[in-house]
Amino acid sequence: xxxxxxxxxxxxxxxxxxxxxxxxxxxxxxxxxxxxxxxxxxxxxxxxxxxxxxxxxxxxxxxxxxxxxxxxxxxxxxxxxxxxxxxxxxxxxxxxxxxxxxxxxxxxxxxxxxxxxxxxxxxxxxxxxxxxxxxxxxxxxxxxxxxxxxxxxxxxxxxxxxxxxxxxxxxxxxxxxxxxxxxxxxxxxxxxxxxxxxxxxxxxxxxxxxxxxxxxxxxxxxxxxxxxxxxxxxxxxxxxxxxxxxxxxxxxxxxxxxxxxxxxxxxxxxxxxxxxxxxxxxxxxxxxxxxxxxxxxxxxxxxxxxxxxxxxxxxxxxxxxxxxxxxxxxxxxxxxxxxxxxxxx
Amino acid sequence: xxxxxxxxxxxxxxxxxxxxxxxxxxxxxxxxxxxxxxxxxxxxxxxxxxxxxxxxxxxxxxxxxxxxxxxxxxxxxxxxxxxxxxxxxxxxxxxxxxxxxxxxxxxxxxxxxxxxxxxxxxxxxxxxxxxxxxxxxxxxxxxxxxxxxxxxxxxxxxxxxxxxxxxxxxxxxxxxxxxxxxxxxxxxxxxxxxxxxxxxxxxxxxxxxxxxxxxxxxxxxxxxxxxxxxxxxxxxxxxxxxxxxxxxxxxxxxxxxxxxxxxxxxxxxxxxxxxxxxxxxxxxxxxxxxxxxxxxxxxxxxxxxxxxxxxxxxxxxxxxxxxxxxxxxxxxxxxxxxxxxxxxx
DNA sequence: CTTAGCACTCGGCCCGATGGAGTGCCAAGT
DNA sequence: ACTTGGCACTCCATCGGGCCGAGTGCTAAG
Numbered sequence: 001x002x003x004x005x006x007x008x009x010x011x012x013x014x015x016x017x018x019x020x021x022x023x024x025x026x027x028x029x030x031x032x033x034x035x036x037x038x039x040x041x042x043x044x045x046x047x048x049x050x051x052x053x054x055x056x057x058x059x060x061x062x063x064x065x066x067x068x069x070x071x072x073x074x075x076x077x078x079x080x081x082x083x084x085x086x087x088x089x090x091x092x093x094x095x096x097x098x099x100x101x102x103x104x105x106x107x108x109x110x111x112x113x114x115x116x117x118x119x120x121x122x123x124x125x126x127x128x129x130x131x132x133x134x135x136x137x138x139x140x141x142x143x144x145x146x147x148x149x150x151x152x153x154x155x156x157x158x159x160x161x162x163x164x165x166x167x168x169x170x171x172x173x174x175x176x177x178x179x180x181x182x183x184x185x186x187x188x189x190x191x192x193x194x195x196x197x198x199x200x201x202x203x204x205x206x207x208x209x210x211x212x213x214x215x216x217x218x219x220x221x222x223x224x225x226x227x228x229x230x231x232x233x234x235x236x237x238x239x240x241x242x243x244x245x246x247x248x249x250x251x252x253x254x255x256x257x258x259x260x261x262x263x264x265x266x267x268x269x270x271x272x273x274x275x276x277x278x279x280x281x282x283x284x285x286x287x288x289x290x291x292x293x294x295x296x297x298x299x300x301x302x303x304x305x306x307x308x309x310x311x312x313x314x315x316x317x318x319x320x321x322x323x324x325x326x327x328x329x330x331x332x333x334x335x336x337x338x339x340x341x342x343x344x345x
Numbered sequence: 346x347x348x349x350x351x352x353x354x355x356x357x358x359x360x361x362x363x364x365x366x367x368x369x370x371x372x373x374x375x376x377x378x379x380x381x382x383x384x385x386x387x388x389x390x391x392x393x394x395x396x397x398x399x400x401x402x403x404x405x406x407x408x409x410x411x412x413x414x415x416x417x418x419x420x421x422x423x424x425x426x427x428x429x430x431x432x433x434x435x436x437x438x439x440x441x442x443x444x445x446x447x448x449x450x451x452x453x454x455x456x457x458x459x460x461x462x463x464x465x466x467x468x469x470x471x472x473x474x475x476x477x478x479x480x481x482x483x484x485x486x487x488x489x490x491x492x493x494x495x496x497x498x499x500x501x502x503x504x505x506x507x508x509x510x511x512x513x514x515x516x517x518x519x520x521x522x523x524x525x526x527x528x529x530x531x532x533x534x535x536x537x538x539x540x541x542x543x544x545x546x547x548x549x550x551x552x553x554x555x556x557x558x559x560x561x562x563x564x565x566x567x568x569x570x571x572x573x574x575x576x577x578x579x580x581x582x583x584x585x586x587x588x589x590x591x592x593x594x595x596x597x598x599x600x601x602x603x604x605x606x607x608x609x610x611x612x613x614x615x616x617x618x619x620x621x622x623x624x625x626x627x628x629x630x631x632x633x634x635x636x637x638x639x640x641x642x643x644x645x646x647x648x649x650x651x652x653x654x655x656x657x658x659x660x661x662x663x664x665x666x667x668x669x670x671x672x673x674x675x676x677x678x679x680x681x682x683x684x685x686x687x688x689x690x
Numbered sequence: 691c692t693t694a695g696c697a698c699t700c701g702g703c704c705c706g707a708t709g710g711a712g713t714g715c716c717a718a719g720t
Numbered sequence: 721a722c723t724t725g726g727c728a729c730t731c732c733a734t735c736g737g738g739c740c741g742a743g744t745g746c747t748a749a750g
Contacts, residue, residue, distance in 0.1 A: 028712050040724045045713070063712045063731045104509055142485045142497060150505065152487060152497050160495065162505045164449055238583070239602040248595065250587070257584040373743050385693050390744065408700045408743045 003054065005075075012037060012047045013056055014080045017068045021321050024245045026065035070284040073296065073318055077281045086327045094119065094331060098339065105158045105340065110234050112312055112336055117237025120325050122316035123260075125297070127270040128232040129159055129309040131225065136187045136195050139221065141180055146170045151224040156189070157304035157340045163224050171216065179217040187221075191306070196225060233263045233270065246294065246317040259291035270311040273299050279330050284318045294318055298325050300333035304340045312336065348399065350420075357382060357392045358401055359425045362413045366666050369590045371410035415629035415663060418641070422626045422667055431672045439464065439676060443684065450503045450685065455579050457657055457681055462582025465670050467661035468605075470642070472615040473577040474504055474654040476570065481532045481540050484566065486525055491515045496569040501534070502649035502685045508569050516561065524562040532566075536651075541570060578608045578615065591639065591662040604636035615656040618644050624675050629663045639663055643670050645678035649685045657681065 005013065015036045016027045029041040029048060037044060048066055051057045056075065057066040068076070086094075097115040098108070109126045117124030134155035142150040147170065153161040171179075187195050203218045238260060247253045259265055269287060273280035282297040298320075299313030313329050314320075350358065360381050361372045374386040374393060382389060393411055396402045401420065402411040413421070431439075442460040443453070454471045462469030479500035487495040492515065498506040516524075532540050548563045583605060592598045604610055614632060618625035627642040643665075644658030658674050659665075 026712090030712075041712090042714095042724050042726090043722085046723090049714080059713085061731060062714095063710090063729090065712065104507070138487065138489070140485070140487045140497075142483065142499070144483070144499070150497070150499065152485075152495070152507075154487070154489070154495065160507045162449070162497075162507070237606070239599060239606055242595070242599045242602055250593065254584060254587045257587060261582070261584055371743090375743075386743090387693050387695090387745095388691085391692090394745080404744085406700060407745095408698090408741090410743065 005051075005054075009047055009051060010080060012044060013051055013068075013072060014076065016048075016051075016057065016066060017072055017076050017080075020068055021319050024319060026060055026067050028065035031065070068319075070286075070318060073283045073322075074286075077283070077322055081323055081326075083279075083323060083326045083330075086331045090328070091331060094328070094335065098335065105160070108336065108339060109312075110236070112332060113234040113236040116312065116314050116329065116332055117240055119328055120314045120316075121240050121243070122314040122320065122325070123238050123241055124234075124236045124312075124314055125266060125270060125299070126234040126312040127267060127310040128234065129155075129157065131155075131161065131192055133307065133309055134159060134192050135304075135306050136190045136192065138188075139180065139183050139224070141176050141220075143171070143173060143176055149176070149220070151220070153224055155192075156306065157309055165220060165223050167216075167220065169216070175213060175216070178213060179220060182214070182217055183221055192225065196222070199225075233266045235260055235263075235266070241316060244317050246319065252294065255291045255293075256295060259289065262291075265289055265291070266315075269297055270299055270313065274301060274308055274311055276301070279326050279333075280313075281322065281326070296320055298322065298329045300329050302333045302336040302340070304337065309337075309340065350396075350399075354392055354396060355425060357389060358396055358413075358417060359421065361393075361402065361411060362417055362421050362425075365413055366664050369664060371405055371412050373410035376410070413664075415631075418628045418663055418667075419631075422628070426668055426671075428624075428668060428671045428675075431676045435673070436676060439673070439680065443680065450505070453681065453684060454657075455581070457677060458579040458581040461657065461659050461674065461677055462585055464673055465659045465661075466585050466588070467659040467665065467670070468583050468586055469579075469581045469657075469659055470611060470615060470644070471579040471657040472612060472655040473579065474500075474502065476500075476506065476537055478652065478654055479504060479537050480649075480651050481535050481537065483533075484525065484528050484569070486521050486565075488516070488518060488521055494521070494565070496565070498569055500537075501651065502654055510565060510568050512561075512565065514561070520558060520561070523558060524565065527559070527562055528566055537570065541567070544570075578611045580605055580608075580611070586661060589662050591664065597639065600636045600638075601640060604634065607636075610634055610636070611660075614642055615644055615658070619646060619653055619656055621646070624671050624678075625658075626667065626671070641665055643667065643674045645674050647678045647681040647685070649682065654682075654685065 012032065015032050019027045019031065019035070029044040032044050033039060033041050048057060051072075052059070052066065056069055056072040058069055059066050094115065098111060106128075109128060113124035113126040115124070116122075116126075134157060137156045138154040140152045140154075142152065144150055144164075147167055149165045149167055149171070151163045151165055153163070155161075187198065190198065199218050199222050203215070203222075238257070241247055241256065242253070247256075269282060272282070279298060279300045282299070284292075284294055284296060287295065287297070292315075294317055295315055296318040297313055297315045299311050301308050301311050303309055312333055314325060357377065360377050364372045364376065364380070374389040377389050378384060378386050393402060396417075397404070397411065401414055401417040403414055404411050439460065443456060451473075454473060458469035458471040460469070461467075461471075479502060482501045483499040485497045485499075487497065489495055489509075492512055494510050494512055494516070496508045496510055498508070500506075532543070535543065544563050544567050548560070548567075583602070586592055586601065587598070592601075614627060617627070624643060624645045627644070629637075629639055629641060632640065632642070637660075639662055640660055641663040642658055642660045644656050646653050646656045648654055657678055659670060
């Protein structure tokens with residue numbers, strides 16, 4: 001799909017894209033000759049016509065300049081962009097944001113979203129880890145009444161989940177303690193998938209069938225670990241989008257904001273790159289949701305010691321300065337990973 | 346400040362306000378005579394001129410109709426509006442939204458915000474209770490490592506607070522259990538203010554000075570109960586605002602969205618009516634923040650068995666259908682209160 | 691006190707003219 | 721063969737003028 005371009009075409013395409021990213025205006029042949037390109041406007045026009053033919057450019061109307069298409073952005077990100085890693089001063093600027101914050105994972109992730117958004121001037125997204133992808137560290141039960149128990153579940157990466165559980169039969173404090181000990185002993189360090197599998201397996205075993213307490217333990221923990229609210233996304237800095245000139249189009253803005261309220265939609269986008277390594281860029285139509293037409297995401301995964309936990313990134317109009325944002329997202333993801341590691345020690 | 350108006354002036358003012366609420370347009374004398382008012386346009390104009398003199402109306406320009414001022418809305422809400430309570434069908438419609446939801450207070454409040462916003466077509470606000478205003482039910486500690494403890498604090502209204510605490514000295518499991526028992530025994534049922542006062546008092550007492558364990562208990566609990574993130578506001582349905590014609594003004598919209606990101610600002614508005622009973626209406630300038638010029642809030646408090654916990658409501662342009670929204674906010678607050686009561690049994 | 695009539699005001703809208711930015715193409719230059 | 725200057729053309733944005741209509745304020749008559 002992406003045909004090779006001549007050296008010159010590449011240069012011109014790159015110049016157009018970067019100029020357009022900077023100004024948000026259609027770019028004419030003349031403006032290019034004023035910077036970088038050492039050719040006459042006429043020659044540039046020839047190349048531009050060719051690029052338009054190939055689908056990299058389009059003109060809003062006959063006598064306007066040209067604007068990059070999504071295909072152009074894709075090409076730019078894949079082939080033209082050389083992302084440098086962040087310089088030391090930017091890095092310490094980012095780190096500054098995380099200094100004061102304590103150890104609670106929830107707060108950490110919220111701060112990440114906020115920081116991403118304020119550094120990038122776009123909207124920050126952070127996906128809260130799915131229980132599925134975490135590892136068992138500890139479970140604790142607090143008896144609230146004869147039939148109600150608060151389960152506190154702690155993962156190795158320091159995530160804390162509360163869940164209220166109604167129990168069928170009464171459980172004494174002693175029973176509960178036994179169950180707690182048993183679960184903490186058996187499940188410690190296992191991945192949540194394994195834990196679930198184990199629970200199912202053991203429940204089926206003969207031994208368990210006759211041990212009422214075990215039965216209860218399994219039933220209780222199965223309930224606790226049932227996937228909750230299907231994952232959450234922390235969105236911060238939506239107001240930055242309003243500054244973008246493309247959002248002078250009211251209709252478009254409404255669509256995007258509605259998409260933000262459908263968090264599941266963003267979640268599925270963040271999910272998409274969860275297996276991949278490094279930074280992912282999703283451009284315009286690649287999102288496959290019409291509400292986000294003209295928008296792009298830059299995402300990266302963060303991970304604890306034992307594997308990928310979630311994803312974070314920024315979203316904004318496709319005309320975004322990928323070159324500067326990609327390293328920021330990348331570095332942030334790495335940093336969150338490191339901070340979660342420290343916690344889990 | 347609000348001078349008495351003649352019967353006729355009131356009727357005309359009311360008609361203008363309601364017409365304007367419905368259409369978002371400036372209202373001319375003629376349109377009024379087509380509905381409700383049985384007078385000639387000329388007579389209406391006389392009254393309108395008078396109302397303008399008094400500051401209830403203004404005209405965007407000479408040859409446009411008139412538009413209610415904030416003073417008019419205030420008068421309308423205070424003197425003209427007769428709010429009926431909600432009819433049964435609306436009530437059950439609201440209740441429907443809360444059926445499926447479990448017992449977790451966090452989820453309940455989020456659902457409240459979402460429901461408010463979707464029923465009112467404005468943005469829903471719910472303030473999460475301050476620890477300050479809750480009552481001690483239970484505290485539990487989970488030892489994560491020698492120096493790190495997870496405190497789980499449960500209030501009588503079913504709110505669950507986690508906090509990670511770094512401890513200076515090592516604490517054995519036994520110590521921790523003793524502390525837990527002591528705290529749960531001593532503090533149960535007390536208001537958080539009292540708890541804090543008590544802790545301070547006892548820390549000063551001689552007895553405690555020589556009992557190392559007690560000292561630790563107090564220090565630990567003081568840290569746990571230190572007011573966290575200054576309270577939170579759950580905002581849902583911002584996209585509804587985009588539908589409002591007044592938000593075609595981009596600048597204005599940006600201001601409001603920026604205000605939303607400053608949650609402390611909304612918090613202080615919700616805080617304001619916390620002592621009052623019933624529904625509060627804050628109109629335009631009364632918010633005392635320039636970002637929210639032209640916006641109004643309708644708020645009400647919700648309470649557990651033992652007193653006010655927090656506030657909830659909706660926010661939108663001052664031109665809002667107060668008559669229909671006030672009962673919804675009112676009923677929602679009552680309902681949340683009832684649901685929290687059930688939980689705390 | 692109400693109302694019909696009237697002159698007046700002013701924003702919204704349509705219109706046409708103007709200017710400028712940018713294009714495509716062609717023919718001349720290197 | 722590629723590059724480039726020149727040129728005609730297109731089309732948008734902007735501006736000013738004229739018209740229309742809604743609405744007002746005032747006055748005088750009922």
